[in-house]
Amino acid sequence: MVRxxxxxxxxxxxxxxxxxxxxxxxxxxxxxxFIDARQLDRVKEVFAEDAVCRFGPYGTWEGIDAIxxxxxxxxxxxxxxxxxxxxxxxxxxxxxxxxVSAKGKAYLCDVITKNEDGTEISKGESNFIWxxxxxxxxxxxxxKWKIKVMDIHFFWPERxxxxxxxxxxxx
Numbered sequence: 001m002v003r004x005x006x007x008x009x010x011x012x013x014x015x016x017x018x019x020x021x022x023x024x025x026x027x028x029x030x031x032x033x034f035i036d037a038r039q040l041d042r043v044k045e046v047f048a049e050d051a052v053c054r055f056g057p058y059g060t061w062e063g064i065d066a067i068x069x070x071x072x073x074x075x076x077x078x079x080x081x082x083x084x085x086x087x088x089x090x091x092x093x094x095x096x097x098x099x100v101s102a103k104g105k106a107y108l109c110d111v112i113t114k115n116e117d118g119t120e121i122s123k124g125e126s127n128f129i130w131x132x133x134x135x136x137x138x139x140x141x142x143x144k145w146k147i148k149v150m151d152i153h154f155f156w157p158e159r160x161x162x163x164x165x166x167x168x169x170x171x
Contacts, residue, residue: 020145021094024102024138027145032087038079040071048139048146055152056160077116085112085129100140101148108132108152131156 007015031046033039044064053061053070061070078084087110094104110130114120121127137149153161 017096020096020102024094024096024104024145025092027138027147028089028092028104028106028134028136031147032089035071035075036086037082038075038084040068040075040079043068043071046147048141048148051146051148051150053150053152055150056154078114081114081118084114085110089134094138102138102145104134104136104138106134106136108134128157130154 027046031043034042034046047064047067049064050062051064051067053067055061055070058070058074061067072079087108090107090109092104092106094102096102108130109128110132111127112121112129113127132152132154135151135153136147138145139148140146155161
């Protein structure tokens with residue numbers, strides 16, 4: 001007698017993959033929350049020690065200390081204003097390569113909630129800063145997924161990416 005509710009080996013493998021993908025998606029969301037909430041001391045939780053961030057006009061930051069320092073410098077004027085900006089991530093695609101590596105892409109809609117002088121954004125005033133695309137590599141360290149490489153390709157209001165860069169985004 002065959003039990004109908006028994007999962008096949010392939011189904012178990014696919015479920016494991018889904019669990020890994022969800023962990024990575026949660027990692028990306030925690031990253032955005034930490035920088036938006038200005039909990040910059042927690043940024044270390046999401047990056048590998050030897051991570052690299054390539055942020056176009058913001059520069060390239062190599063290693064966890066440089067990454068944390070980069071965020072502190074970038075947000076120095078709003079460090080005491082949680083959610084002065086919000087990194088809205090959508091369309092996250094994740095591909096698990098093996099048990100310790102994965103790659104992914106996600107859209108970024110970067111918005112501000114306050115003007116540079118600290119005043120509220122007026123109704124009808126644009127609060128968009130950037131539309132961009134994250135291209136990332138992830139690594140599993142001691143059972144936890146971490147961001148290994150984070151590249152941001154900016155598309156609006158200024159296109160700061162080349163057509164050659166876009167080849168990395170082909171499915």
